[in-house]
Structures are given as C-alpha cells and as structure tokens.
Amino acid sequence: MKKLLKGYLIAILGLVFLIVLILGMFAGNSNQCQSTDTSVTVTTSADKEAVAQSIHDNLKKVSGVTEAGIAGYLGNMEVESGFNPKSIESSATYDESKAMNQSLSGYAFGLNQWDSARRVALLTYAKSQNKQWSDPSLQLDFALNHDGTNSDLLKQGLKMTDVNQATEFLRAKWERGGQGTTTKRQAFACNWYAEFSNGTSNTAIDTATDGTETTQNTDNTTNNSSGCATNITQGMGTSGAPVKEIPSAYKNKIKDTNFTTTSSTNTYTFGQCTWYVYNRMQELGTPVENGLGNGADWGKNAKAKGYKTDSQPHVGWAVSFSQGADGADATYGHVAVVEAISDDKKHFLVSECNVVSSGSGTVSFRELTAGTGVTFIQGK
Incomplete structure (x- = not known):
C-alpha cells in the first residue's frame, strides 16, 4: 500500500512540475510577443536645436507619427520648457516634499512641464528605473508610454497631419494648459516643421512672436508647410502673427x-479690443451696441439681443473669440473685425486692437482660419 501511495505521489509531483514548465514556456513566449522595450536616447545637449533634432529622430521610430504631429509636439515643448529637461516652473529649486505632493500645482517639471499628479508619476517612474527625473530620454519614454491615458492622447496628436491642428490638440487635450499661447506655439511648430520635414535646417522660417509685435519681412521666400502656409513677403503667416500694416x-x-x-x-x-470693434463697426455702417461684455461674451450676448451670428467668416462682421481661441486672452477672450477673405476662401484677415502695444489703441492685422471657439456677428 505504501509503495502504491509513493507511486501516486511521484506521479502527481511529476504532473505538477510539467504544468509549471509549460506555463513558464507560455509566459516567456507572451513576453516576447508583447515587448515592453521602449528605449529612447535623447541628447542632453544645452543646444535646443540639438535636443529638438534628437526628439524628432526618436519620434520618427514610433508607428504612425507624422512630421506635422512631431512639429506640434516640439512647438508646445519650446513654449513649455525651451527644451530644457531640468526646467522647474518659475525657476524654482527642487524640493522633495513639494515634488511628491500631487495636490500641489504650479510646480511643473521637465520638457513638457508635468504638474501635480503627473509630476509625481514622472518622479515615481524615474525612481523605478533608477534614473534622474531630469534625464531627457526618460522623460520622452514617460510621455510616450507611462503617462497613463495621456500617452494615448500624445500619440493621437503625433499622428495628425495638420501642424496647427496638432499643436492646438496637444496644447488643449494633452498639455491641458497654456491658454492664450496658441499662436505662439503654432508659430514655433511651423518653424520645426519647415526645418525637419525637408531634412534640412536651411528652410526654417521664423514667424514666432512673443504675442506683441512682429516687424515686416521683405524676404521673398514662401514656405508651404502642412497647416503652415507662410508667405513672408506679407510680413505675416497663417500662424496668426500680428502686423501693423495690411498684408499685400x-x-x-x-x-x-x-x-x-x-x-x-x-x-x-479705451484701447481694449471691444473699444476698437465698436468704433470700426460704426465706421463700416454696421454698428454693434455697448454693453456686450468681454470679448468672449459677445457671441452669446449678441445672439440673445437678436444679432445674426455664424460659425463662418463674413466681411464686415465682428468676430468673438472664446478664452484661449486663436491666442485670445485666457480670461476675457477677444473680439476683432473681419476685413477680407483670402482668394482660396480658406483664410480671413482681421483688424483688431490690444494685441500690439497693449492698451495703446494700436491697430494690427492677423490672418486666421475659421476654427472652434469663434462666433461671427453681423452688425445692425
């Protein structure tokens, strides 16, 4: 009887060993099929162009990304950190207790200025990899693969085919900040698109502005980028850079x-965008009334008062921009007047105030495309 039991026990142990061995083989195969190798190598150079080139080259390896999407990502990064992976918001110093407090905001870190819970996630991931949080390679890896659902949003933006749309998508949906800086980010993105899409730095066109004033440029070069057609003989581009003279x-x-x-x-x-639009609409013979509120409020308030409104531009109509739309103030929004439509019907020119030399009453012009967050208002 004991020999029989001993035989059963040996058989059972043998069977258990076989099952463990088979499961181990399947587990090994599963890991091979679902590789988690996401290694990236980003240069630590202090030269922002070298960092941008390195990030671009790494992103080109990701399936489905486009040059337009990469440019949008780089445009946002330039505004967020200036390509400095060690950047801490407001030039603050590192404080472990603050850094690991996910309820603390306004203490953003890194190339993409991760803040609050996302900052803590970055730092936690760095520790798990036994690396410094300021390592640019780790930051790009985190952005692409370890930022939760935000990594999916990033990859969605990287696959977009229009530079301006990709830039704004990443700002609004992925960065979720930077209201009022859309124009600046798109201008930077257009520069990076021009530089990298043709594989050379000689085609870069500088249309970036600090949100105040851009001087006329008489260079006859024209750069037609995806979402970034820029004719600098006009002294402006579809990125929305403001100029003080009507483009040719x-x-x-x-x-x-x-x-x-x-x-x-x-x-x-005096000097506000609302003040100018009231004056200009009076001059055009299609006036609007006082008391329509801040720029962002004009669309809904005008409609409530019986004005005709539309989502598409019409010459001589006022246009109300919601907070952050096309570079509008993040709190008050903006208003302007549609002066003309481009020959291809894809763009329109606005005249406006309080964009160049804020509060001075200076009138400037921008070429824009109809998008979200704008309402066109017909005067009476």
Missing part, C-alpha cells in the same frame, strides 16, 4: 481703410 495680398480687398475713427457714443474702455 489683402490691400486691394479693403475699401474703407479708416481704422482710427472713434465714436463719441463708445462706452468701452
């Missing part, structure tokens, strides 16, 4: 060029 392509389209007229009935604050 629109000069023959605008009949009434009296942009400095003022109205004695205007109760809006």
Whole structure:
C-alpha cells in the first residue's frame, strides 16, 4: 500500500512540475510577443536645436507619427520648457516634499512641464528605473508610454497631419494648459516643421512672436508647410502673427481703410479690443451696441439681443473669440473685425486692437482660419 501511495505521489509531483514548465514556456513566449522595450536616447545637449533634432529622430521610430504631429509636439515643448529637461516652473529649486505632493500645482517639471499628479508619476517612474527625473530620454519614454491615458492622447496628436491642428490638440487635450499661447506655439511648430520635414535646417522660417509685435519681412521666400502656409513677403503667416500694416495680398480687398475713427457714443474702455470693434463697426455702417461684455461674451450676448451670428467668416462682421481661441486672452477672450477673405476662401484677415502695444489703441492685422471657439456677428 505504501509503495502504491509513493507511486501516486511521484506521479502527481511529476504532473505538477510539467504544468509549471509549460506555463513558464507560455509566459516567456507572451513576453516576447508583447515587448515592453521602449528605449529612447535623447541628447542632453544645452543646444535646443540639438535636443529638438534628437526628439524628432526618436519620434520618427514610433508607428504612425507624422512630421506635422512631431512639429506640434516640439512647438508646445519650446513654449513649455525651451527644451530644457531640468526646467522647474518659475525657476524654482527642487524640493522633495513639494515634488511628491500631487495636490500641489504650479510646480511643473521637465520638457513638457508635468504638474501635480503627473509630476509625481514622472518622479515615481524615474525612481523605478533608477534614473534622474531630469534625464531627457526618460522623460520622452514617460510621455510616450507611462503617462497613463495621456500617452494615448500624445500619440493621437503625433499622428495628425495638420501642424496647427496638432499643436492646438496637444496644447488643449494633452498639455491641458497654456491658454492664450496658441499662436505662439503654432508659430514655433511651423518653424520645426519647415526645418525637419525637408531634412534640412536651411528652410526654417521664423514667424514666432512673443504675442506683441512682429516687424515686416521683405524676404521673398514662401514656405508651404502642412497647416503652415507662410508667405513672408506679407510680413505675416497663417500662424496668426500680428502686423501693423495690411498684408499685400489683402490691400486691394479693403475699401474703407479708416481704422482710427472713434465714436463719441463708445462706452468701452479705451484701447481694449471691444473699444476698437465698436468704433470700426460704426465706421463700416454696421454698428454693434455697448454693453456686450468681454470679448468672449459677445457671441452669446449678441445672439440673445437678436444679432445674426455664424460659425463662418463674413466681411464686415465682428468676430468673438472664446478664452484661449486663436491666442485670445485666457480670461476675457477677444473680439476683432473681419476685413477680407483670402482668394482660396480658406483664410480671413482681421483688424483688431490690444494685441500690439497693449492698451495703446494700436491697430494690427492677423490672418486666421475659421476654427472652434469663434462666433461671427453681423452688425445692425
């Protein structure tokens, strides 16, 4: 009987060993099929162009990404950190207790300025890899693969085919910050697209602005990028860089060029965008009334008062921008006047105030495309 039991026990142990061996083989095969190797190597150079080139080359290895998407990512990164992986918001110093407090905001880290819970996730991932959080390779790896659902949003933006759309998608949906800096980010993105899409740095065009003033450029170069057609003989681009002179392509389209007229009935604050639009609409003979609120409020308030509104531009109509739309103020929004439509019907020119030399009453012009967050208003 004991021999029989001993035989059964040996058989059972043998069977258990066989099962463990088979499971081990399947586990090994599973790991081979679902590789988690996400190694990236980003240069630690202090030269932002070298860092941008390195990030670009790493992202090119990711399936489905486009040059437009990469440019959008780089445009956002340039505004966020200036390509400095050691950047801490407001030039603060590292404080472990603050850094690991996920309820603390305004203490953002790294190339993409991760903050709050995402900052803690970055630091935790760095520790798990036994690396410094300031390692640019680790940061790109984190962004692509370890930032939770945010990594999926990043890859979605990287696959977009229009530079401006990719830039704004990543700002609004992935960065989830930077309201009022859309124009600046898109201008930077267009520069990177021009540089990298043709494989050379000689085609870069600088249309970036600090949100105040861009001087006229008489260079006859034209760069047609995806979402970034920029004719700098006009001194401006579709990135929305403001200029103080009507671009040459629109000069023959605008009949009434009296942009400095003022109205004695205007109760809006001098030099503000609302003050200018009230004056300009009076000059065009299609006035709007006082009391429509901040720029972002004009669309809904005008509609409630019986004004005709639309989502598409019309010459001579006012346009209300919601907070952050096309570079509008993140709190108050913005208003402007549609002066002309481009020949290809894809762009429109606005005149506006409080963009160049804020509060001075200076009138400037920008070429834009109709997008989200804008409402066009017909005067009465």
